[in-house]
Amino acid sequence: MILTRAITITGTRNTSHKPLDEYAQLFTDFLGPFATDAHFYIGGARGIDALTLLWLAGNTDAALTVVVPGTVCQQPAEARQAIARVRDRITxxxxxxxxxxxxxxxxxxxxxxxxHSAMTIGFPLAGQLHSGTWQTLNYxxxxxxPHVVVPI
Known part of the structure; x- marks a missing residue:
């Protein structure tokens, strides 16, 4: 029997303080181990949402669901572009x-x-203790x- 692990990804919208290769290494370390037979739920926003969507689509075979509060058209340009770029990988x-x-x-x-998930992996902005990311982790x-916290 194959079990699919459902995982929510949450994180800061502020990601410009680190180079992309550092995010790639963080995702390898903290998403990669969970990716086999996984289904990730990712918010369709900029920042961690867009970065994890692109990394997961390019580096894993995991199922990907993008969830937006309104419509994709209402999301920021960075998020819409990430979704469009990997649309063929989005479940x-x-x-x-x-x-x-x-x-x-x-x-x-x-x-x-x-x-809709069994666990959450969160990437909050280091030093920030009150945010949507923390609300999601606390929920x-x-x-x-279970939840994994990876401050960035």
Whole structure:
């Protein structure tokens, strides 16, 4: 029997402080070990969302679901470009059709992903203890699910 491990990815939108090769190494170290027979749920935003989507699509055979609070067209250009670039590797795009893109819509998206996953891997901005990433990690914890925290 083949078991598929469902994993939510969450992380900061602020990623310009590290070079891309450092992110590639972090993803190799912290996503790679989980990628065999995995299904990743990734928010369709800029930053960690776009970077992990591109890395997972190019370096693993994992199933990939992109989840957005409204529609893909409403996402930032960086995120739309990442989705378009690897569209043939994306298993599913989930558009939650929030009437307004605000903090509540993004939190609902994050809870949706956690509710569909067995664990969460988070990449919060180092030193920042209050963010959407931390809310997602705390929600994962409150659901009694494992979570891995990788400050960047």
């Amino acid at each position: 599913e795009v989930v558009e939650l059709a929030a009437p307004e893109l605000n903090a509540a819509a993004y939190h609902a998206r994050n809870r949706w992903m956690v509710d 994962t914890r409150d659901q009694g699910k």
